[in-house]
Amino acid sequence: MHLLVIGHVVHKLKDGKFFAYGPYVREMNLWFSHVDCVTILSPLDLSQKPDPIDLPYNHSALSLEEVPEFSVLSIKEILGTFLKFPVLWTRTWKAMKNADHIHLRCPGNMGLLGAMVQIFFPNKIKSAKYAGNWDRSSVQPFTYRLQQKILSNPFLTKKMQVLVYGEWPNESLNIRPFFTASYSENEKEDIVLKKLNPEEDINLIFVGGLNSGKQPMISAEVAKELKNSGKKVRLDFYGEGPERNKLESFAKENDLQDSVFIHGNVSAEVVKKAFQQAHFLIFISQSEGWPKVVAEAMFWGCLPITTAVSCVPQMLGFGERGDLVTGKVDEVINSINKYWDQPDLYSQKVLAAANWSRQYTLEKFEQEIQSVLLNR
Known part of the structure; x- marks a missing residue:
């Protein structure tokens, strides 16, 4: 053929x-x-x-x-x-x-x-x-x-x-x-449930193009507000794009150099390990098809907080496998604080998300x- x-x-x-x-x-x-x-x-x-x-x-x-x-x-x-x-x-x-x-x-x-x-x-x-x-x-x-x-x-x-x-x-x-x-059957590993511990960082991750359509600045603003509220937070950006300079300036102006890290384009293996370490994917995109980063985060036990675009609500079981938000910073923070107060709910949704995503090998x-x- x-x-x-x-x-x-x-x-x-x-x-x-x-x-x-x-x-x-x-x-x-x-x-x-x-x-x-x-x-x-x-x-x-x-x-x-x-x-x-x-x-x-x-x-x-x-x-x-x-x-x-x-x-x-x-x-x-x-x-x-x-x-x-x-x-x-x-x-x-x-x-x-x-x-x-x-x-x-x-x-x-x-x-x-x-x-x-x-x-x-x-x-x-x-x-x-x-x-x-x-x-x-x-x-x-x-x-x-x-x-x-x-x-x-x-x-x-x-x-x-x-x-x-x-x-x-x-x-x-x-x-x-x-x-x-993105992943094969033989890549599956047991999900290690991550605890939301006041003594340790809340690990946030953004994966994708650093452009206005993906709205990475909202993720940075979430990290800023969480830190200002007294929580330990780490936000890792993986991706490249025109918003990078803006993000770097924002981190410097708000004293976030020890909390916000921009890694640029990296290999799939590096992203995989980052998902395994992160508590939440913050992905406030304005338009998507099947956002692979959402499915990949779910696959590795990283709970997505994302906008309800395209088939994303179906992927998240309309809220059973993650949180759907409109994109407001306080809305994202409320979602994180909810799981901070209800760690069992966080673990429940992480496992539900992983079980769903791992069907699609x-x-x-x-x-x-x-x-x-x-x-x-």
Whole structure:
């Protein structure tokens, strides 16, 4: 089987291998293990070196067909995209023509282009992984809404399974609830319940991009207020982004250098150990699909306090496996203080969260991927 993957992830080249964002590559390598050859249609930046979080693909018959990056966020970008459009359309058309299975990664600019071009290949077997928020009632960019409409329209989109996070009512028959996974069955270890001890730190963790959409500053403000109330607290940030300088200045201005630590992008093993040591994940994101960091925290006994976006309420059992908040600092602090006063409730929810998350292993994930590829 010749698998074509169309997505907007920017790739890098080193020692003859293509690198991309690590969690994405780990998933795609599972797809690739079930096919004979792979073509990736995606942007390539030869000037960038791989970050520590990036990984190489693992397939002996893999090629990358480069397409230019494009955007439609401004008039200038729209004009630039118009000039690039003949090349984008032609390369996408040719790649689809030569593929046995077309796989789209949505939402994104290349996902939108792929969603439009696939209309002209009704007899090709196709799948789409919609890694954003499928909730139709949520606020979404127009281009995201357009991708949802095309992919779920049985007249425009044929022979395609659309994999979405969570279960949503009144959807077309080709919409398939899906999930993602980070850990294997053989990685499971016994959960060591962490005590909330007044003599020791409350360990908080944030994992993700340090950008305004993830709102890392709220986590820092929570640490500040907890420390000011007399509690010992430690907050570790894992991730990189434009908010880093702001966070560093906040920590310095509020005398939090001994409480707030920013580690940047690190390996998955480092993040795993951090989850094992943390009491709470503070993750006040404005938009998600299936937030892997929430599932990963639950897997290792770190209780999530997070916003109710996308399928997150379903992941947390609507409050049975963690806390759903609107994002106000005092609301997060109230959640932490609640468990401070009720340690048995904390332990109960930690175990419930771990038991739920540990259903979704890489082995189960690979079985589901294989069923998508074999479905004709």
